[in-house]
Amino acid sequence: MRINLTKKDLVNTIYMQVGFSKQITENLVEEFLSIIVSNLCRKKTVKISKFGTFLIRSKKSRIGRNPKTKEEKEISKRDVVLFKPSKEFKDLLNNSGDNAA
Numbered sequence: 001m002r003i004n005l006t007k008k009d010l011v012n013t014i015y016m017q018v019g020f021s022k023q024i025t026e027n028l029v030e031e032f033l034s035i036i037v038s039n040l041c042r043k044k045t046v047k048i049s050k051f052g053t054f055l056i057r058s059k060k061s062r063i064g065r066n067p068k069t070k071e072e073k074e075i076s077k078r079d080v081v082l083f084k085p086s087k088e089f090k091d092l093l094n095n096s097g098d099n100a101a
Contacts, residue, residue: 007026007029007030007033010029011025011026011029014028014029036054040054040055040056040081043056049086050086050088050089051085051086051088051089052083052084052085052086052089053083053084053086054081054082054083055081055082055084056079056080056081056082057079057080057081057082058077058078058079059077059078059079059080060077061074061075061076061077062074062075063075
């Protein structure tokens with residue numbers, strides 16, 4: 001089952017744990033996310049210790065094919081965001097399953 005985590009969920013969780021007002025908490029979350037986005041837009045890598053690294057990768061243009069019609073079309077070159085989890089994050093994910101057994 002897939003569960004989405006929204007900005008509103010983040011704001012509510014931080015609000016309950018830290019005790020700031022919801023407006024301050026919402027501004028904090030927005031500012032945090034905008035820092036990540038603005039640094040990625042400047043082609044910088046964003047590394048968050050013990051969490052992971054966000055980086056930009058350029059993809060070349062290529063030929064794609066519509067599976068239904070078999071029509072070929074050029075897919076333009078573009079930049080994509082990649083996330084590489086840190087070793088600590090991967091270890092946490094892999095060890096969390098051991099505790100459930």
